[in-house]
Amino acid sequence: MKTTLFLILFAGMLTSVSSQTTIMGRITDKSGETIVGANVYLENSYDGTSTDVEGNFSFTTGLSGQQKLVVSFIGYVQFEQFLDFTGETVTLSIILQPDNRELGGVEITAGIFEASDEKKAVILRPLDIVTTAGGLADISAVMNTLPGTQTVGEEGKLFVRGGDSYETQTFIDGMQVVNAYSSSMPDVPSRGRFSPYMFNGTMFSTGGFSAKYGQALSSALILKSNDLPEQTVTGLSLMTIGPGVEHTQKWDRSSVSASLEYMNLAPYFKLIPQEFDWEKAPEGMGSMMTFRHQTNADGMLKGFATFNHSNERMNYPSLSDIDQVMALGLKNNNLYTQVNYQDGIGSKIISQTGASFMQNTDDTDIDQDNLNEKEQSIQVRQVIKYIYSEKIIVEGGAEWQRKEFRQKYFSAEESTLYQTEFTDNLFSGFAEAEVNCSHRFALRAGGRVEYSGLLRMFNMAPRVSVAYRTGKSSQVSLAYGIFYQSPDRDYLLFDHDLDFERAAHYILNYQIMKNRRIFRVEVYRKKYDNLIKYNVLNSPDPSNYNNNGSGYAQGIDIFWRDQRTFSNIDYWISYSFLDTERDYKDYPVSAVPTFASRHNASVVVKYWVGKLSTQFGGTYSFSSGRTYYNPNSDAFLNDQTKPYHDLSLNASYLTEIFKKFTIVHLSVSNVLGFNNVFGYHYQTTPNPDGSYPSFPIKQWAKRFWFLGVFVSI
Amino acid sequence: MKTLIITISLIVFSLAGFSQKDQYATSMKANIDRMYQSQTIEDYQSSANTFERIALAEKKEWLPSYYTTYCYIMMAFMEQKPDQIDPYLDIAQKHLDKALAIDGTEAELFVLQGMLHQARISVDFMGRGMTYSQMAQGELEKAATMDPKNPRAFYLMGMNVYSTPPMYGGGPQAALPLFKKAQENFELNSTVNDGLMPTWGTEHNGQMLAECERKN
Numbered sequence A: 001m002k003t004t005l006f007l008i009l010f011a012g013m014l015t016s017v018s019s020q021t022t023i024m025g026r027i028t029d030k031s032g033e034t035i036v037g038a039n040v041y042l043e044n045s046y047d048g049t050s051t052d053v054e055g056n057f058s059f060t061t062g063l064s065g066q067q068k069l070v071v072s073f074i075g076y077v078q079f080e081q082f083l084d085f086t087g088e089t090v091t092l093s094i095i096l097q098p099d100n101r102e103l104g105g106v107e108i109t110a111g112i113f114e115a116s117d118e119k120k121a122v123i124l125r126p127l128d129i130v131t132t133a134g135g136l137a138d139i140s141a142v143m144n145t146l147p148g149t150q151t152v153g154e155e156g157k158l159f160v161r162g163g164d165s166y167e168t169q170t171f172i173d174g175m176q177v178v179n180a181y182s183s184s185m186p187d188v189p190s191r192g193r194f195s196p197y198m199f200n201g202t203m204f205s206t207g208g209f210s211a212k213y214g215q216a217l218s219s220a221l222i223l224k225s226n227d228l229p230e231q232t233v234t235g236l237s238l239m240t241i242g243p244g245v246e247h248t249q250k251w252d253r254s255s256v257s258a259s260l261e262y263m264n265l266a267p268y269f270k271l272i273p274q275e276f277d278w279e280k281a282p283e284g285m286g287s288m289m290t291f292r293h294q295t296n297a298d299g300m301l302k303g304f305a306t307f308n309h310s311n312e313r314m315n316y317p318s319l320s321d322i323d324q325v326m327a328l329g330l331k332n333n334n335l336y337t338q339v340n341y342q343d344g345i346g347s348k349i350i351s352q353t354g355a356s357f358m359q360n361t362d363d364t365d366i367d368q369d370n371l372n373e374k375e376q377s378i379q380v381r382q383v384i385k386y387i388y389s390e391k392i393i394v395e396g397g398a399e400w401q402r403k404e405f406r407q408k409y410f411s412a413e414e415s416t417l418y419q420t421e422f423t424d425n426l427f428s429g430f431a432e433a434e435v436n437c438s439h440r441f442a443l444r445a446g447g448r449v450e451y452s453g454l455l456r457m458f459n460m461a462p463r464v465s466v467a468y469r470t471g472k473s474s475q476v477s478l479a480y481g482i483f484y485q486s487p488d489r490d491y492l493l494f495d496h497d498l499d500f501e502r503a504a505h506y507i508l509n510y511q512i513m514k515n516r517r518i519f520r521v522e523v524y525r526k527k528y529d530n531l532i533k534y535n536v537l538n539s540p541d542p543s544n545y546n547n548n549g550s551g552y553a554q555g556i557d558i559f560w561r562d563q564r565t566f567s568n569i570d571y572w573i574s575y576s577f578l579d580t581e582r583d584y585k586d587y588p589v590s591a592v593p594t595f596a597s598r599h600n601a602s603v604v605v606k607y608w609v610g611k612l613s614t615q616f617g618g619t620y621s622f623s624s625g626r627t628y629y630n631p632n633s634d635a636f637l638n639d640q641t642k643p644y645h646d647l648s649l650n651a652s653y654l655t656e657i658f659k660k661f662t663i664v665h666l667s668v669s670n671v672l673g674f675n676n677v678f679g680y681h682y683q684t685t686p687n688p689d690g691s692y693p694s695f696p697i698k699q700w701a702k703r704f705w706f707l708g709v710f711v712s713i
Numbered sequence B: 001m002k003t004l005i006i007t008i009s010l011i012v013f014s015l016a017g018f019s020q021k022d023q024y025a026t027s028m029k030a031n032i033d034r035m036y037q038s039q040t041i042e043d044y045q046s047s048a049n050t051f052e053r054i055a056l057a058e059k060k061e062w063l064p065s066y067y068t069t070y071c072y073i074m075m076a077f078m079e080q081k082p083d084q085i086d087p088y089l090d091i092a093q094k095h096l097d098k099a100l101a102i103d104g105t106e107a108e109l110f111v112l113q114g115m116l117h118q119a120r121i122s123v124d125f126m127g128r129g130m131t132y133s134q135m136a137q138g139e140l141e142k143a144a145t146m147d148p149k150n151p152r153a154f155y156l157m158g159m160n161v162y163s164t165p166p167m168y169g170g171g172p173q174a175a176l177p178l179f180k181k182a183q184e185n186f187e188l189n190s191t192v193n194d195g196l197m198p199t200w201g202t203e204h205n206g207q208m209l210a211e212c213e214r215k216n
Helices: A001-019 A126-131 A139-143 A264-273 B002-021 B023-036 B041-057 B064-078 B081-101 B107-121 B126-146 B151-163 B174-191 B202-215
Strands: A019-029 A037-040 A048-050 A056-061 A065-072 A080-084 A090-096 A112-116 A168-172 A175-177 A197-203 A219-225 A234-238 A240-249 A254-264 A277-294 A300-317 A325-345 A350-368 A369-387 A394-410 A417-437 A441-452 A457-469 A474-485 A501-514 A517-534 A547-564 A569-581 A599-609 A614-623 A642-659 A660-668 A677-682 A696-699 A706-710
Touching: A037 A056, A037 B041, A048 A056, A048 B041, A065 A090, A080 A090, A112 A126, A126 A139, A126 A197, A126 A696, A139 A197, A139 A219, A139 B126, A175 A325, A175 A350, A277 A325, A441 B174, A517 A569, A569 B174, A706 B081, B023 B041, B023 B064, B041 B064, B041 B081, B107 B126, B126 B151, B126 B202, B151 B174, B151 B202, B174 B202
Parallel strands: A019 A090, A168 A219
Antiparallel strands: A019 A056, A037 A048, A037 A065, A065 A080, A112 A197, A168 A175, A197 A219, A234 A240, A234 A706, A240 A254, A254 A277, A277 A300, A300 A325, A325 A350, A350 A369, A369 A394, A394 A417, A417 A441, A441 A457, A457 A474, A474 A501, A501 A517, A517 A547, A547 A569, A569 A599, A599 A614, A614 A642, A642 A660, A660 A706, A677 A696
C-alpha cells in the first residue's frame, strides 16, 4: 500500500517536471519592423529568452496553468498577457507599442534658444557662451550668433526680429534687470553687465515667451543663476584690459564668493591705434559678492550684489559743426542687488520669492554742459507653482516694481539747471498653466495683467503656446502672445499721459534634434501698435508725444548645429531673413528702421585639438546693409550702408602654471580687417551751399585683440 | 523495496531541492560566462535579458541586477549613435538603483555607479567631461573606502585619471599607482571568488599598467 502511494506520488512529480510547454512567436513594432533582443519571459520564473535577428523567439517551460508572459524592450511599452499552459505549443505574434515616456515631455520650442546643463536636449551648453569666438564672454554678443538677431555693431546690444534694443529685457531668476548693459559713449558698443559664469541656464527668447515675463515687446533674455558651487576655489586673471581676483568659499550647504576686477584700456590704446579720439581711455572697476544657502532639500536662498564704476572721456565731432569737436565725458556707477528664496510647501507647491534693488547714475559732460541721470528700481516678486500632477502645472505670481528716474541738465550757456523726474509704480500679476498630454502634445496658456500708476493704465496680455511631437526627435510648435511695454524713460520724463506700447507675436517653429545634430526653422510675424511718436527729440512739451506709431516685422530664422559629422569639431550656422517697417519716433513715414538689416548670417566653429590642449574657435558674421538718415536725400531712410562682415578667431589653451590649472585665452575680432561702416551722422544744420556734411560711424578700432591668463588655485 | 523507495524519493527530493536552490547559482554562472564572451550589443542585450529575468525571480539577490546594469553600460560603451547612449544608461541606472535598494553596502555597486557616470561623458565630452568625471571619482572613492581590497574601484579611478589631461592632474604618470594598486587587489581577489562575484577588468588593467610603465 505504502509502495503504491509513493509510486503515485512519484509519478505525479515526474509529470509535473516533464510536462513541458513550448512558447514561440515573433515580435515586431507597429510598422512590422522586427524587434531584435526583446526580453520574453514568464513572470517570476527563470523561463524566457531573447528574440533573435528575425524577431523570433522560442522557449520551453515546465510551468503549467495560468502564467503571465511579459515582453520588454528599450523604448517600448512592456507587453503582458496571461496564458494557459496545457502542454500544447503556444504560438504568438506580438506588436509592441512605442513608449513615449522615454522621450520625455514635449518642450515648447517656439521662439526659445536654451543653454543648460540640466536637460538632455538643449541647443547650447553654458560652456558655449564662453567659448564662442567674437563673443568675448559677453552673453548678448554670443546670442547675436543665433538667428532672429540683427548685428548693430555700434550698440553691442540685442536687436531682435526688427525690434529696437529697448524691446529686449534681461531677467535674472525671474526679476527684471533695469540697465542690463554697461553705459557707453556714442558709437562705442556696450556689454552686458553680468558675467556668463554667474549662470547655469540661459534662455534666449526671440518672441512668444511665457506670461511670467513682462515689459518686453520683442525678446527676453532669461538667466538662471548658479546653485551651490562644486568647491572652494580662488581665481586670478591677468588680461590686456586689467587684472581680477575672485574667491569662492564652500561649506556643506552654503557658499560665499567675492570678486574684484580693475579695467583700464589706456595701455592697450597706446599699443593699438584707435579710430576714436580718446582723452581718457575707459577705466573701471567691478566687484561682486554672492551667497548661497541650502535650507533643506528643496529650499535654496540665493543672493548677489554687484557694483561697477567706469570713467572715460573722448573728443567727438560736434553735430552742429562736424569740423569741430566736443569734449564728452562719462562717469557711471551701477549697483545691483538681488535676493531669491525658493522652497517647497508640501510636495505639490513651490514658492519663489524675490526682491531686487538697482541704482544707476550716468554723469555726462558735453563740453561745459552736464547731464546727470539717476535711475532707481525696486522690485518684489512672489510666484507660486502648483504641481497638480505630472501632466498639469499651474503657476501664478504677483510683482511690484517701483522705478524712479531723475534727469538734471546744466546748460553752461544759460547757466541754468533743468531738472525733471518721474516715479512709476508698476503692479503686475500673471497666471499660466502648462499641460502635457501623452508626451505628444504640450500646451501653455496664460495671461498677464499690468497696471502703471504713472500712466494710470491697465493692460492685459494673453499668451498661448502649443507643441506637438511629429516624430521621435522632431516637433512643431506654435506661439501667440500680446506683449506690452511702458514707454521709454526719455518720454515719460515729459509726458505721463501715454499708453503702453504693444506688440502681437505669431510664431511657427519646426525642430528636429537627432544624434547631436539640430535643425530648426521658424517663421514669425510681429505687429506693433501704440509705438511712441514725437515731433522733436527731447522736447519738454507733453503734446509733443503720442502713441500713434505702428509697425510690423516678419521673417524666417534658420538654425543648424552639427556636433557629429567631424570629430572634435562643433559648428553652427544661423540665417535670418527680416522684412520690417515702422513708423515711430519722429519718422515722417513708415520706413525700415536704421537697426534692421534684411539678411543676417553667422557661422560659428569650435575645434578642439587634444594634442595641443587647445580649443580653436572662429565666428563669421554677415549683415546686409542698414538704412541711414541722409538729409541730402529726398526720401526718408532711403540710403543703405555697405554690408557688414566680420571674422573673429580665438584660441583657449589649457595648461598649468606652478601646478595650478590655467587657461590662456587669445582672441581677435575682424581678422581680415573689413572696413565696416554702421551708418553716418550728419551735421544738424546745412553748410552755406545747402548740403549737410557727414562722418561715418565706424568701429572704434579695426581689430580688437584680447589676451588673458586665468589661473585657478 | 523499502530501500528502493527511499533511494528514489531521495533522488526526487534532491532534484526538486536542486531546482529551487541551485538553479540560481547554475543559471548565474552560465550566463556570467556567456556575458564575458559577448562581442556585440546584441550579445550583451541577450545576457542583460537573462540577468533581468533572474533578478525578477530572485528579488533578494543584488547580483542579477548588478550584471544587468553592467551589460547595459557595456552596450552604451559600444553604441556609436550618441542619441542611443543615454537611453541605455538610463535603463542601467534603473537596474543599479534596484540592486542598491537590495544591498546598499556592496562596494561593487558603487564601482558600477562610477563606471555609469564615466559612460555618460562620451555623449558630450566638452560639456559633460568635467562634471561626470568628478561624479565618477566620488563614487569610486566611496567604493574604495568601503572595500579597500576592491580592484575595480582602483582600476576605474586609474582610467579616470589616465584620460584626464595632465594639467588637471591626470595622465599616465598620475594613473600608474592606481593601476598598480588595482593589480595587487586583482591578485588578492582571484583566490576568493565564488564564481558569481564580478571578475572583469583584470586583463585591461594589466594592459593599462604596462602602457603607463612604458610611458613613464
